[in-house]
Amino acid sequence: MKRIMLLMLLVALTVLSACAKSGKETTDGHGGHGDSAPASSAGAEADKTKAVWKLSSETPQAKSDTKVSIAIQDDKGAAVEKFDISHEKKMHLIVVSDDLSYFNHIHPEYKEKGRFEIDTQFPAPGGYKLFADYVPTGGSAVTKSERITVGGTKPAPAPIVPDKDLTRSVAGKQVTLTIDHLMAGMQANLTFRIVEEKTKQPITDLQPYLGAVGHVVILSADAEQYLHVHPTEEKAKGPDAKFMTTFPKSGIYKIWGQFQHNGQVFTVPFVVQVP
Ligand SMILES: [Cu+2]
Known part of the structure; x- marks a missing residue:
């Protein structure tokens, strides 16, 4: 019995080391936001857009309506006005609290001159990170992020603990x-x-x-x-x-x-x- 266990361990270790090796070879060098898009995005223009974020209030308050506005501009500051529809929408916005206990996936509406808008509420004081996903026509998928702080006394962060059971x-x-x-x-x-x-x-x-x-x-x-x-x-x-x-x-x-x-x-x- 012991010998079988040892053998299994040896096999597992061999597989693991093989993976680690090929892992290095296949790491595709995508850094930044960890975009693991397949080669289909190759050949498209490198992203030159930027997102200008604006909130309706300098210090948004928990549980009150806050308008989030995201203006997409090119590298010269001109409005980017054409977007491809991706997963049925021109923009996807993901909102998470710093401790990742809060998650929201919403879809800002395209207004004009490269500007998207949505009204949302943040559930509690503290830090949040917002991610806007969009595809400027002729370019590849882009993710831009912004950190914001919601006013008030922030609750103790919930620890992020790996699940024992998925x-x-x-x-x-x-x-x-x-x-x-x-x-x-x-x-x-x-x-x-x-x-x-x-x-x-x-x-x-x-x-x-x-x-x-x-x-x-x-x-x-x-x-x-x-x-x-x-x-x-x-x-x-x-x-x-x-x-x-x-x-x-x-x-x-x-x-x-x-x-x-x-x-x-x-x-x-x-x-x-x-x-
Ligand atoms: Cu979405």
Whole structure:
């Protein structure tokens, strides 16, 4: 028995070291926000846009309407006015609290002269990070971020602790996340299996959310790495929803999966430690 365990350990170590080696070779050098977009974006113009962020109040207050305005400009300060529709929208805005306990995915409306706007509320005082995703026509996908502070006494941060068990119940569903290859710099396939919480009956009639089986956002614990995640079977209906990404470096990451069933969108968070 001991000998078998030892043998298994040896095999595991060999596989691990092989992965670490090929990991180095396949690291594609995408830095910054950790964009792991495939080669399809190659050949498109390098991003020259900038986002000018403005809030309706210098110090927004918790639980009160705040208008977020995001003006997209080129490198000469002129308005960028043409955007491709990506996942059914011209812009996706992700809002997270510093401790990643709060997550919101909203869609600012295009106004004019490169300006997007949305009214939103922040749930509590403290720091937040906002990520705007857009595709300027003729360019590739861009993510711009901004840190803001909501006034007042901020609550104690919730610790970001890796989940021991990647099964979680939300909105009457039970969602299990499996990741085939959790390692920095490697392609990782994420599978969310969605069943009814009570009956464990697999759900096979997921509705498209933003034009695909689901939408997944991944952030490093410090919110410095914003990962782009791509569904591998956009038209899937469940119980499995599959996605692909690359974790740029080791550390703790929070993953939010968003799916739609019976007209209701639900968000399921997981925290993983990437070796
Ligand atoms: Cu969106």
